[in-house]
Amino acid sequence: LRKDAEATIVLLEELLGREELAKRALKQEVLETKDEVLTLNNVLAGKKDRILELNGQLATSRFKRDQLADRMGATGEDLFHTQSQRFDERCTVRGLRADIVARDEAM
Incomplete structure (x- = not known):
């Protein structure tokens, strides 16, 4: 035990x-x-x-x-939309330029 x-x-x-x-x-x-x-x-x-x-x-x-x-x-929103439109336009122009450059390089 x-x-x-x-x-x-x-x-x-x-x-x-x-x-x-x-x-x-x-x-x-x-x-x-x-x-x-x-x-x-x-x-x-x-x-x-x-x-x-x-x-x-x-x-x-x-x-x-x-x-x-x-x-x-103008109102702040109007100004904002104007700035947005300008940005969109710049992007479109840049895109077109890139397309033209690419096409010229392809030739």
Whole structure:
């Protein structure tokens, strides 16, 4: 009976040791996960700051566009559409030029 009790005690000590090792490993994993979360939070905060900065620039650009449109007697949207049309025209001209150059090179 005594040998069984001693063997049981040894087994329990081994189990407790394994449990302690498992707890330590789990704690380490939790700490690493916390570090990863903090790193990701810092990255996210940086991206949020950049988004806020870009939103500010966009608001400033829209304000300036609207001021210019007011001076020209148009609305900001009219000015935007005019700029879009000019851009489309430039793209069309560039496309035609590229077609002409390609055709000339083919000859």
